[in-house]
Amino acid sequence: MANLGTLKKELHRRRAKAEQGGGQQAIAKQIAMGKLPARERINQLLDDGSFHEYDLFIEHDAREFGMDSKEMPGDGVIIATGTIHGRSVAIFAQDFTVAGGSLGSMHARKITKIMDYALRMRIPLIGINDSGGARIQEGVNSLAGYGEIFFRNTLNSGVIPQISVILGPCAGGAVYSPALTDYVFVVENISKMFITGPEVIKSVLGEEISMEELGGARVHSEITGNAHFYALTEQECFEQIKKLLSYIPWNNNTNSLIQTETKEPNKKCNIERIVPVDPTKPYDVRDVIRAITDGSDFFEVQEKWAANIVTGYGRMGGRTVGFVANQPMALAGVLDCDSSDKAARFIRFCDSFNIPIVTLEDLPGYLPGVDQEHAGVIRHGAKLLYAYSEATVPRITVILRKAYGGGYIAMNSRHLRADFVFAWPMAEIAVMGPDGAANIIFRKEIMEAPDPVAMRKQKVVEYKEKFANPYVAAAKGYIDAVIEPKDTRKFILHAINISKDKNVSRPNKKHGVPPF
Ligand code: HXC
Numbered sequence: 001m002a003n004l005g006t007l008k009k010e011l012h013r014r015r016a017k018a019e020q021g022g023g024q025q026a027i028a029k030q031i032a033m034g035k036l037p038a039r040e041r042i043n044q045l046l047d048d049g050s051f052h053e054y055d056l057f058i059e060h061d062a063r064e065f066g067m068d069s070k071e072m073p074g075d076g077v078i079i080a081t082g083t084i085h086g087r088s089v090a091i092f093a094q095d096f097t098v099a100g101g102s103l104g105s106m107h108a109r110k111i112t113k114i115m116d117y118a119l120r121m122r123i124p125l126i127g128i129n130d131s132g133g134a135r136i137q138e139g140v141n142s143l144a145g146y147g148e149i150f151f152r153n154t155l156n157s158g159v160i161p162q163i164s165v166i167l168g169p170c171a172g173g174a175v176y177s178p179a180l181t182d183y184v185f186v187v188e189n190i191s192k193m194f195i196t197g198p199e200v201i202k203s204v205l206g207e208e209i210s211m212e213e214l215g216g217a218r219v220h221s222e223i224t225g226n227a228h229f230y231a232l233t234e235q236e237c238f239e240q241i242k243k244l245l246s247y248i249p250w251n252n253n254t255n256s257l258i259q260t261e262t263k264e265p266n267k268k269c270n271i272e273r274i275v276p277v278d279p280t281k282p283y284d285v286r287d288v289i290r291a292i293t294d295g296s297d298f299f300e301v302q303e304k305w306a307a308n309i310v311t312g313y314g315r316m317g318g319r320t321v322g323f324v325a326n327q328p329m330a331l332a333g334v335l336d337c338d339s340s341d342k343a344a345r346f347i348r349f350c351d352s353f354n355i356p357i358v359t360l361e362d363l364p365g366y367l368p369g370v371d372q373e374h375a376g377v378i379r380h381g382a383k384l385l386y387a388y389s390e391a392t393v394p395r396i397t398v399i400l401r402k403a404y405g406g407g408y409i410a411m412n413s414r415h416l417r418a419d420f421v422f423a424w425p426m427a428e429i430a431v432m433g434p435d436g437a438a439n440i441i442f443r444k445e446i447m448e449a450p451d452p453v454a455m456r457k458q459k460v461v462e463y464k465e466k467f468a469n470p471y472v473a474a475a476k477g478y479i480d481a482v483i484e485p486k487d488t489r490k491f492i493l494h495a496i497n498i499s500k501d502k503n504v505s506r507p508n509k510k511h512g513v514p515p516f
Contacts, residue, residue, distance in 0.1 A: 009203060009292070015173055016049075018074055019056070019073075021037070021074070028148050032364040036098070037097070038094065038128065042093050043067070044235065045084065045086070046091070047084060048085045050083040051080055053079070057137070057212075058109075058181045059072070060104050060139055061105065062135070062138045063354070065285070067138075069471060073098060074098070075101075077093065077105075077110050077111060078092065079092045080092075088123045089118075089124045091114070092110070092126075094107075094168075096131070096168050099135060101132060102131055102173075102476070103146060103174070104137075104140070104145065105138060105144065106366065107135070108149060111507055112145075112149060116152070119152070122160055124161040124162070124245065124250060125160060125163070125181075126164075126291065127165065128164075128165045128167055128179065130166075131170055131171075132172075133171040134172055136312075150173075153431070154180060157182075158252060158352035158353075161182050161245075161250070163181060163241060164183070165185045165241065166187075166192075166227070169211060170297055173220075174380075175193040176195075178226075184226060184229075185231065185240060186229070186231070187234055187387065188218070188232050190217070190230070191220070191227075192214070193226060195477045196370060197214070205433040206254065217230055222304045222305055224305075225305040225338060227305075228302050229244070229271070236294065244313075247320045250322075251353075258320055261392035262318040264294060268486070269291055269485070269486050269489040271291045271442075271488060272485050275400055277426050279428060282332070284329050284361055285362065289314055289360065294299075294318065297314055298313070299313045299314070302409065304339065305342065306331075306338035307330040308332075309342055311324055311325075311346040312329050316496055319496065322349075322350035323358050323360065324412070325362075326360070326411070328401075331367065332363070333362055333363040333364070334364060335365070335410060337381075338380075339362035339379035340382075341383060347384075351393050355396050356395070356396070356496050356499065357391065358396050358492055359396070359418075360396070360397075360400055361397055361399045361400060362399075362403075363403070363404070363406075364404050364407070365406060365407040366381060366405070382515040383515050384410045387461070388410070388412050388428060390398070390512065392506070393502070396412075396419060396423070396496070397418045397422070398483075398492070399421045399470065399479070400426075401424070401429075401437070402427075403435055404432050405430075405431055414477075420495040421478065422479065422491050423470035423479045423481070423483070424484075425470065425482060428470075429472065429473045434464045438460045441463075442456075445459065
């Protein structure tokens with residue numbers, strides 16, 4: 001009988017062979033492209049010494065197209081659990097050195113196993129995607145594998161956070177699974193995402209385009225909105241993931257909320273110098289957010305896409321808060337198709353994971369125009385109305401300056417069941433801006449006046465005094481308090497504190513039908 005020493009040697013031999021993946025040459029090719037080997041990626045992401053790997057000795061079971069003679073160590077994917085900030089996570093990393101990280105049936109079985117663990121243990125799932133999609137040689141078995149993954153992505157949604165990292169050329173199913181997850185991270189020059197690659201596009205449509213132009217990191221961060229975080233290197237990307245996990249809870253149970261020690265508990269809110277009283281003058285709303293959060297910290301989500309709305313996390317009183325804010329610096333902060341999509345999705349994540357939402361409002365309304373109408377601004381804009389109306393987490397709105405028309409309602413108004421609505425003294429709440437309004441309702445008087453310009457001016461002033469202020473809404477109780485800007489942090493903190501045990505009930509239903 002073999003002794004333990006010999007058995008251990010055999011284990012080490014097998015382990016070392018499997019850990020080689022596609023071999024030294026293939027690994028060197030990865031590194032030359034600026035990519036880290038799959039196992040190294042996991043090591044860099046997890047706390048030191050916490051990496052525990054499973055199913056290292058899995059073998060593929062494909063027999064067609066010469067596959068019976070092919071060795072594919074680990075079947076091209078690593079699954080593991082470990083910790084980040086000392087808290088457990090489940091992780092998989094596809095290994096491009098083994099058949100381009102393509103997904104065969106055993107590869108899929110490994111991924112679904114770790115997804116099932118993650119759900120059972122209620123811990124976040126991180127997927128590092130570096131894959132050519134469904135393994136062509138395995139036909140319908142690989143498609144079945146993707147179906148199993150997509151189903152689990154949907155099942156896990158709203159129960160555990162799901163994070164996708166795109167670290168290579170990802171095609172087909174390797175991009176649809178990330179699209180079903182909560183946050184997608186990309187890295188310059190390394191990440192590519194597309195349903196069909198340049199070769200297929202060329203043969204079907206005769207169009208030539210590079211992988212980078214078709215679906216590079218910038219394309220998905222700035223144009224499509226498929227990516228939420230953009231990094232210059234893999235290391236920076238891993239730091240971003242760790243930072244995100246320092247804000248979001250481990251699951252949808254309130255016990256897993258993250259509470260940190262409050263930095264600057266008595267922080268003074270020095271906002272007045274940031275926001276000009278003149279409603280036409282722009283400013284960076286992120287400065288307002290930083291002025292009210294603990295430690296002036298703000299971690300922005302989807303910074304490069306739909307910049308006219310800002311979404312992201314900060315802390316108030318040590319508790320994570322989700323911020324949604326119109327950005328007067330970009331398109332005057334209007335709502336449009338993309339900004340509505342961006343905010344709606346962020347709101348739904350916060351609501352699923354018990355994160356209070358603070359809305360900072362300063363917008364002239366929805367963006368008018370044929371392009372927007374034809375792009376479906378009615379449907380996209382409705383997503384924002386739906387997401388706010390549905391959310392039951394504490395919701396607080398501060399109207400900083402303009403709140404016009406549909407924008408006033410959509411940005412977490414009292415009418416959509418905001419818990420608290422505060423307004424600054426320079427807030428203007430009206431159906432539309434004074435200039436537009438005066439032109440419409442006083443058209444006749446202006447036209448018939450001996451001096452139409454002077455009459456128009458006078459009517460704009462009249463309208464402003466009557467409607468474009470916070471007191472008409474305050475008189476109706478639509479606003480709970482008109483506050484000085486310097487008291488903003490104090491009012492929000494108090495509102496969050498007293499909402500800790502917020503309890504609302506909604507009609508029983510299987511689920512609603514959001515305007516997807
Ligand atoms: C089997 C694959 C593969 C795949 C890549 N490889 N993709 N093997 N099935 N899907 C293998 C290659 O044969 C090659 O093997 C190795 O991986 C590296 O690939 P290269 O092409 O040399 O790398 P690169 O030039 O960097 O191009 C990467 C790529 C390209 C853009 C991903 O390989 C590609 O276009 N692959 C096919 C993409 C695709 O159409 N997938 C199916 C999607 S359908 P060797 O042995 O030469 O090293 C799908 C269904 C689900 O996923 C849809 C859900 C809705």
